[in-house]
Amino acid sequence: MTPPRIPRLLLGAVVDPAERRYVLSDLEEEYEALSAARGRDVANRWYWSQALRSVPPSLGRRLRRRRRSRWPDRRWRGHALLGSLIQDARYAIRGFRRTPGFTVVALVTLMIGIGASTAIFTVVNAVLIRPLPFSDPDQLVRVREMRLEGNTLSPYVSPPNFVDWREQNTTFSYMSVVSGASFVLTSEQGVERVRGMSVSPEFFPLIGVQVARGRPFRPEEGDSDESRVVILSHGFWQRWFGGDPTALGKTLTLDDHGYRVVGVLPPGFRFLEPADLWTPFAIPAENRTDGMRGARYLEVLARIKPGVTLEQAQQQMDALARRLEGRPNNAGWGIALRTLHEDMVQEHRRALLLVLGAVGFVMLIVCANVANLVLARSTRRLKESALRSALGASRTRLFRQMLTESLLLAVTGGVLGVVVAQWTIAPLIRLAPTVIPRLDGVRLDGAVLGFSVGVSLLTGLLFSLVPTLLASRAEPGLFLRVAGTGVGRRRQRLRATLIVAEVALSMVLLIGAGLMTRSFVRLRGVDPGFAFENIMTASLGLPASRYESAERQSAFYARLLEDLAALDGVESVGATTNLPMSGSRMTFGYRIEGRPEDAADGRLVAEYHATSADYFRTMHIEFTSGRTFTAAESGGRTKAVVINQTLARRRFPGSTPVGERITVVSQGGPTSREIVGVIADVKHAGPASSPREEVYVPLGDDPWRFATIVLDVRGPEGGLREAIQARLSAIDPALPLSSAQPMRQLIAGWLAPLRFQMLLVGLFAVVALALAGVGIYGVIAYIVGARTNEIGVRMALGAGSGKIFRLFLGQGMALAGLGAALGLVGALALSRLVRSLLFDVTPYDPMTFLSITGVVLLVAGVASYLPARRATRVDAVSALKTE
Amino acid sequence: MSKGKFLAEFELYIMLALARLEDDAYGVSIRQEIETKTGRPVSIGAVYATLARLGDKGLVEFHTSDPLPVQGGRSRKYFHLTREGRAALSHSTEMLSRMMEGLPIHS
Numbered sequence A: 001m002t003p004p005r006i007p008r009l010l011l012g013a014v015v016d017p018a019e020r021r022y023v024l025s026d027l028e029e030e031y032e033a034l035s036a037a038r039g040r041d042v043a044n045r046w047y048w049s050q051a052l053r054s055v056p057p058s059l060g061r062r063l064r065r066r067r068r069s070r071w072p073d074r075r076w077r078g079h080a081l082l083g084s085l086i087q088d089a090r091y092a093i094r095g096f097r098r099t100p101g102f103t104v105v106a107l108v109t110l111m112i113g114i115g116a117s118t119a120i121f122t123v124v125n126a127v128l129i130r131p132l133p134f135s136d137p138d139q140l141v142r143v144r145e146m147r148l149e150g151n152t153l154s155p156y157v158s159p160p161n162f163v164d165w166r167e168q169n170t171t172f173s174y175m176s177v178v179s180g181a182s183f184v185l186t187s188e189q190g191v192e193r194v195r196g197m198s199v200s201p202e203f204f205p206l207i208g209v210q211v212a213r214g215r216p217f218r219p220e221e222g223d224s225d226e227s228r229v230v231i232l233s234h235g236f237w238q239r240w241f242g243g244d245p246t247a248l249g250k251t252l253t254l255d256d257h258g259y260r261v262v263g264v265l266p267p268g269f270r271f272l273e274p275a276d277l278w279t280p281f282a283i284p285a286e287n288r289t290d291g292m293r294g295a296r297y298l299e300v301l302a303r304i305k306p307g308v309t310l311e312q313a314q315q316q317m318d319a320l321a322r323r324l325e326g327r328p329n330n331a332g333w334g335i336a337l338r339t340l341h342e343d344m345v346q347e348h349r350r351a352l353l354l355v356l357g358a359v360g361f362v363m364l365i366v367c368a369n370v371a372n373l374v375l376a377r378s379t380r381r382l383k384e385s386a387l388r389s390a391l392g393a394s395r396t397r398l399f400r401q402m403l404t405e406s407l408l409l410a411v412t413g414g415v416l417g418v419v420v421a422q423w424t425i426a427p428l429i430r431l432a433p434t435v436i437p438r439l440d441g442v443r444l445d446g447a448v449l450g451f452s453v454g455v456s457l458l459t460g461l462l463f464s465l466v467p468t469l470l471a472s473r474a475e476p477g478l479f480l481r482v483a484g485t486g487v488g489r490r491r492q493r494l495r496a497t498l499i500v501a502e503v504a505l506s507m508v509l510l511i512g513a514g515l516m517t518r519s520f521v522r523l524r525g526v527d528p529g530f531a532f533e534n535i536m537t538a539s540l541g542l543p544a545s546r547y548e549s550a551e552r553q554s555a556f557y558a559r560l561l562e563d564l565a566a567l568d569g570v571e572s573v574g575a576t577t578n579l580p581m582s583g584s585r586m587t588f589g590y591r592i593e594g595r596p597e598d599a600a601d602g603r604l605v606a607e608y609h610a611t612s613a614d615y616f617r618t619m620h621i622e623f624t625s626g627r628t629f630t631a632a633e634s635g636g637r638t639k640a641v642v643i644n645q646t647l648a649r650r651r652f653p654g655s656t657p658v659g660e661r662i663t664v665v666s667q668g669g670p671t672s673r674e675i676v677g678v679i680a681d682v683k684h685a686g687p688a689s690s691p692r693e694e695v696y697v698p699l700g701d702d703p704w705r706f707a708t709i710v711l712d713v714r715g716p717e718g719g720l721r722e723a724i725q726a727r728l729s730a731i732d733p734a735l736p737l738s739s740a741q742p743m744r745q746l747i748a749g750w751l752a753p754l755r756f757q758m759l760l761v762g763l764f765a766v767v768a769l770a771l772a773g774v775g776i777y778g779v780i781a782y783i784v785g786a787r788t789n790e791i792g793v794r795m796a797l798g799a800g801s802g803k804i805f806r807l808f809l810g811q812g813m814a815l816a817g818l819g820a821a822l823g824l825v826g827a828l829a830l831s832r833l834v835r836s837l838l839f840d841v842t843p844y845d846p847m848t849f850l851s852i853t854g855v856v857l858l859v860a861g862v863a864s865y866l867p868a869r870r871a872t873r874v875d876a877v878s879a880l881k882t883e
Numbered sequence B: 001m002s003k004g005k006f007l008a009e010f011e012l013y014i015m016l017a018l019a020r021l022e023d024d025a026y027g028v029s030i031r032q033e034i035e036t037k038t039g040r041p042v043s044i045g046a047v048y049a050t051l052a053r054l055g056d057k058g059l060v061e062f063h064t065s066d067p068l069p070v071q072g073g074r075s076r077k078y079f080h081l082t083r084e085g086r087a088a089l090s091h092s093t094e095m096l097s098r099m100m101e102g103l104p105i106h107s
Helices: A005-014 A017-038 A040-070 A078-098 A100-129 A159-168 A203-207 A234-241 A290-294 A310-324 A340-380 A382-390 A395-431 A446-473 A476-485 A489-525 A550-565 A645-651 A720-731 A743-786 A788-796 A801-837 A846-872 A876-881 B009-024 B027-038 B044-056 B083-100
Strands: A140-147 A172-187 A190-199 A229-232 A251-254 A257-264 A277-280 A300-304 A333-339 A535-541 A570-576 A587-592 A605-611 A623-626 A640-644 A661-666 A669-679 A694-698 A706-713 A739-742 B060-064 B077-081
Touching: A005 A017, A005 A040, A005 A395, A017 A040, A017 B027, A017 B044, A040 A078, A040 A395, A040 B044, A078 A100, A078 A395, A100 A340, A100 A395, A100 A446, A100 A743, A140 A310, A140 A340, A159 A172, A159 A290, A159 A310, A172 A203, A172 A277, A203 A300, A229 A234, A251 A277, A310 A333, A333 A340, A340 A395, A340 A446, A340 A489, A340 A743, A340 A801, A382 A395, A395 A446, A489 A743, A489 A801, A489 A846, A535 A720, A535 A743, A550 A570, A550 A706, A550 A720, A605 A661, A640 A645, A640 A661, A645 A669, A645 A694, A661 A694, A706 A720, A720 A739, A739 A743, A743 A788, A743 A801, A743 A846, A788 A801, A788 A876, A801 A846, B009 B027, B009 B044, B009 B060, B009 B077, B009 B083, B027 B044, B044 B060, B077 B083
Parallel strands: A190 A277, A229 A257, A605 A694, A640 A669
Antiparallel strands: A140 A300, A140 A333, A172 A190, A172 A251, A172 A300, A229 A277, A251 A257, A535 A706, A535 A739, A570 A605, A570 A706, A587 A605, A587 A661, A623 A669, A640 A694, A661 A669, B060 B077
């Protein structure tokens, strides 16, 4: 139980080094007591507040001490400079306290900007930047087969090719298969499903981890399925065996087989996904035959030899692929390498960088806004500067004073921002789609703090640059003169420019957010080709030991489907090997009978599904012609197949395919089947996917040891999972369900990434617009204040209040209009960046552009309306009196 | 007359806490004593900064304890009033009560 890190570091940095140890240890003592008495959250909040509130007294104490010791002791020349810096800082703090309105607005603005950028950068850092937690992670590559025609990557590798590569390559120090696995663990406490990984014996040396106890896998344990050994994760060893060292040599019953525990991994080790158990992945001799070369289903990881670059490795593997091209099913296939890190994050990089870019825009707006505030304040302080200048302060001295003020402001804003970020990260991660990898590693660390410090300093420099330069350029005489009237024309122009830039930037952000929102709405409205409301799904896997034969598997499915159909509130029940949008797919070759040109090896490939006859009805998938399987077909007595519309359209254009015969390859080899039906296309690989060619064969005819049950449920879903499990247990008590979730949830998972981007960019866009609105308000209000005399004169000369109102409203709207126009141009120029993130919406969508322009002008209107209104209330007499 | 002769409000609280806590006055106990008696949140940073200032004036001194003989035991810095400290405290409180004499705010 240790106190939170960030405030601890903060505190350590500010207190006197001689006292640091005692302060921290005292606080820790109280923290522990509080944590035990009232919980961790309360204690954490208390600690944060202690740390933050300790900053002013501790720093004050140190500054005073240094000042006292400065004069008698001038050992270092730097001390004089330091002294005047401290003087500047104290002076600045006094100034900030005198203008609390300015200070609070500036700090809140900075806090929002720096907080948001830090939070987003924390995620980007954990996902994209921080290296993987393995030794020499850049040498780890994912190896895949690639169709040379069109460079399409297959995610997988066939077993004989893997074996050949492993034996013949000169590129890798290790190669390993990595496969997610799930086991049914049987013990006296009952059955439970545990997550595991099945890996080649080379995996542990490949990844660079040594077992903490026992031994790693032996090479021969990767040759046959009969080795039956298991290595435990540290967590599982603790949970199951209570960390007992004698666990080694004991036996676990997994999928009905005894597995001997041979090792325990070090604590904290995980590879991509959490796993409790690790077993050797074996490639038995029968899977190494040429006939298996077309069966690409292995995920392969390799470590490039030290000193060999990725490019060299790729060239060597290209040569190897050409040598193996003559083998059956290998023609037209190459080998593709990609670093593991790249492979994991690639599809999320663009989206994350886009969000980071959006935050960058917000940050620029923050700079512009604070610059505006500082400018307004410095105008009011011209007299003071002029006085100091006249009393002999050098130009650099004045310059430094202003720079100190800006940096002090920025750094304080930065500290507040980091606090905000710390509080934002947890909700941010809850909101993030779970498909983004490495989110569990998101935390504030040195890199992030460095980033925040950098951003704060840069921000401070940026927003101080312009006003500071303006201030030190003028001569003291000018200061004194200008100070009287209070208006510098150049200053006003500068502020107007900043506002135009703010409006333009927020316009770009809003348009981006608008495009994403429209995409999201479109994507959510896509008809996937099946029903997802009221559909419950549950997957299960049959252990090979008890369900070896196809007959047993068929009988099991038939009985289960029948039992589930009898459940209350269940309209209909079906089963399939590959549920749409679940990420599961199988592809096999097929050939149209009577067309010899199609006989060429591997030319036609279709997504393969084995389903029950009622699957289509349950999922509300429509038949465009023909029908579903009959009982005879489901029993395999006559051979039937259902195809989808895409296959029908492509391969049987202008004719009806029902009644034609195709030969479909499956686990049992090629089988000739009659097409009995054609179904409407289903968006199998997500709502944005385009349909592929699909074949459906009866599950009873070609049963697999895994399937997903789908149920059309009328009535509440509550208790359904338990009811399904109960029916399942009645048939086979040793069989747990692996997952049960409503179809709706699967679809939501597909929408999650876009939803996340939309929410974040939208949030930043709204913040940007609000800041720009505040900016416009500030500038117009300032102009009104500065021109009070003029208004008085105009009114005295007969100008009506309507005219005055229009004058100032017009000024605000002119700025906003110019900014909006620039923003439109910017959005058009940048829109190609978001194109790949959009769905069914062009990046130039006129609706979005128009409505956003309207919103921006409306906000600008409101922001200028208020001060313009005030201008009309100026009393001509008193305005003239102030002259 | 330098302002060092007078005790600021928070300095006075700290010294009163030291007087009351006697041998058990260290960061935690001092902070808690003031917080519970005054009902105001007190930061550890303020406590140490003020103690250091009082130390500069020669009113407070400290000794450090060895780490406690338990696992993860901490070292503590114990503070106590010097002779000048005691004198200053009684001087201040006496002044205070003299100033308050006859005022209707006594409870």
